[in-house]
Amino acid sequence: MFLPISKKDMEKRGWEQVDFVLVTGDAYVDHPSFGTAIISRLLERFGYKVAILSQPDWRSAEDFRRFGKPRLGFLINSGNVDSMVNHFSVFKHRRKRDEYSPGGKAGLRPDRALIVYSNRAKEAYRDVPVILGGLEASLRRLGHYDYWDDKVRRSVLLDAKADLLIYGMGERAVIEIAEALDSGIEAKYIGWIRGTCVRGTLSDADEETILLPSFEEIREEKRRYGDSFALQYRNNDAISGKRLMEPYGKEGRCVVQNPPQPPLEREELDQVYELPYERESHPVYERAGGVPALKEVKFSLVSSRGCFGGCSFCALTFHQGRELRSRSIDSIVREAEELTKKPDFKGYIHDVGGPTANFRHPACEKQLKSGVCRNRDCLYPKPCAQMKVDHTEYRQLLSRLRELPGVKKVFIRSGIRYDYVMADPDRQFLWDLCRYHVSGTLKVAPEHVSPRVLASMRKPGKEVFEQFSGLYRSINEKLGKKQYLIPYLISSHPGSRLSDAVELALFLKEHHFIPDQVQDFYPTPGTLSTCIYYTGEDPFTKEAVYIPSDLEEKKMQRALIHFHKPENRQLVKAALARAGRRDLIPVLTPEKHRKGRKG
Structure with missing residues (x-):
């Protein structure tokens, strides 16, 4: 009800x-x-x-x-x-x-x-x-x-x-x-x-409280804004995070941020996801055709929360946190069994994952005792030696789901972290992925290929994507499957100059990739990339970062990624001219391409 x-x-x-x-x-x-x-x-x-x-x-x-x-x-x-x-x-x-x-x-x-x-x-x-x-x-x-x-x-x-x-x-x-x-x-x-913000005054501070730059400071000085962001980022962990205060005005008023709540443990997550949901939109919306967003998730399964991937453009760090927790296999299977009873279930589970589908455990044992590292990322610039890389439990989960009566196919669409896959010496997960869980094309998110842009994004180098792409293609060939790889990309991200966009276009042409989804960088609240976009510098290193804020340049960077489209021809030519690469005009012109790279 x-x-x-x-x-x-x-x-x-x-x-x-x-x-x-x-x-x-x-x-x-x-x-x-x-x-x-x-x-x-x-x-x-x-x-x-x-x-x-x-x-x-x-x-x-x-x-x-x-x-x-x-x-x-x-x-x-x-x-x-x-x-x-x-x-x-x-x-x-x-x-x-x-x-x-x-x-x-x-x-x-x-x-x-x-x-x-x-x-x-x-x-x-x-x-x-x-x-x-x-x-x-x-x-x-x-x-x-x-x-x-x-x-x-x-x-x-x-x-x-x-x-x-x-x-x-x-x-x-x-x-x-x-x-x-x-x-x-x-x-x-x-x-x-914990996990709340309240009003307070400076007199409420104790010796453990961290005083952030005042609102007036971060409004007037971009570097102070970056200082505040860095303090917040380093105190967003339930174990190591401190109480924060942001002063407002001269009267000593503050917004007080209490330390984060600890993430829900496995048993707690199971209980939350097994509450008596109707798993439908309210019947009052039937005449309007229902709620479109439900169609994307109705037959999907959430398996985890949190993400230690650390991408700078993602808000998960501030919302779900970097410490991962997952549901039990039994709980997820019980939910899947309920899905199969739905009259409109056609036999297809559309997704099994979370922010990152193939994360099932905290990155390392240290996180459970001391919290996440304040000044290091788990996967960038290279996987941390302390990181636990193991797809065994995820493979067991997928196997259990495949065996359920009424289930024809189990897809994975919420995003595979391919650098985590490549860090695993056991390739069985990738074999399972290609054999059972791809619907013709696998979408992964390299986001860019330029070292300068990838550094700003906190993403791995393009060589990791190339290695994954080659292995994916090889496995599919051995399986006798014609399956393709399609990259997600972001244009005009902080750090990206026209020369970087040209480098990306040449990479796509060389490898016969035609991207399915390209997102222009969107400066949304709470991300490291947005802080860089606003301040023009990395808040941790204080190094200046180029910001492609000119509207015409942003259109050019987007057009270069879709250089194959006839409607982009003039913008691509203008972009190459501005970048000093007129020599590439005969190369990056619209021509017929395959829909994606053969896997």
Whole structure:
């Protein structure tokens, strides 16, 4: 049974008052790939009454009174995606479609949804606590560069006038907050919970607290912004992370970030993913054709959380963290068995993975005792000698899933970390991957080939991708399979000059790759790449980094990656001329290509 979305639903359950109203910018989908579903079902398990206020009318406070006054508080998220990313392309054009809304309809949530929703909730019931959570809250929890305003904005906790903010994966924090509120503690006194940000003053600091540069400093001085980012990055671990304070103004006011919550352990993750989800969008959306985003994940399985890959353009470091945890094989298999009972299941499991599909364990034993390394990455520039490389359990999981009655094929689509594959001397996983889990093409993410750009991205050198590509092709030939490799790429990333884009284009031509997906670099809150984009330097080394911010150059870099398209011919010629490589104009001209490299 879905949780209540109306007063009538409350009455059917015999509820006179709810404990929490969970407000979200997404349509209501009761599936564990949606944060709203996880948090609401977890609270339900602990005995709390939760109603879902999905995509409310934010033009007045009336919709926020739909369920009456909640006993304990409003829980507010903007949805699975930052509301500004959801609304705008990298070129700041408003999107015409919203995959998280009924029928893909755009315009059903406001810009900066956390701020708008929080203000409306306060307008509806001024004395009811407002707790922010989700990705948008997590990545905007302290002062941050905002690409859409092109300036540094305050913590969203302040702009939203909320009482508390949960960052990271919020299961433990939300239950601790609920228990504190339920015991009669006022929200303004709940200042100790890990994984939260609260208001405070400088007088609250102790000898363990790290004082960040003030908001005024990071707003006025880009280097101080980088200093603050580096401190936050190095204190985003549950074991080694310290309490942080970001001062605002001359009155001693601060936003206090408590240390992160520890990641959920395997048994806890199993419990979270085995809560009684409907695994569907609410029936009220059927007439609109359902919620498009569900179609991508409905028959997929989440196997892990966290990522020690360390890519600089990825926000996972600040949200899920670098310490990986995975679910048990038995739990995932039980979920798969439930999927096979769905009337619309056709025999295909679309994905088995997490942020990185083939990570199943923490990177090393040291992380469990001392936390993640503050000044080293697990895979960049080369795999750490202490890293545990082992695909055995993942292979066992995939084998169990393949054997289930009713399962025809198990795909892996959430991303294979190929440098981790190459670090494993046992090639059996790659053989299994090619034999059982590829649907004609395998998509991997080298992102670029230029050493300068890869260094800025914290990605391995192109030789690792070439080695993987060659091995993938060889195995498929031995298996008698015609399977292809398609690279994901990012254009105009910090560090990328036109000469680097030319180098990438030549690589693609030489290897007969035609990229399926190319993403122009998008400076979203919370990533190292965004910090570099804004400041023009690496916050850890203080070395200057070239930023391709000119719109015409960004279009040229994108066109060079798709040099084979006739419509890009003139831009490619202009790019080569600007790069001083007119000699390549006869080479990089549109011609017929194969769809991908033969594997």
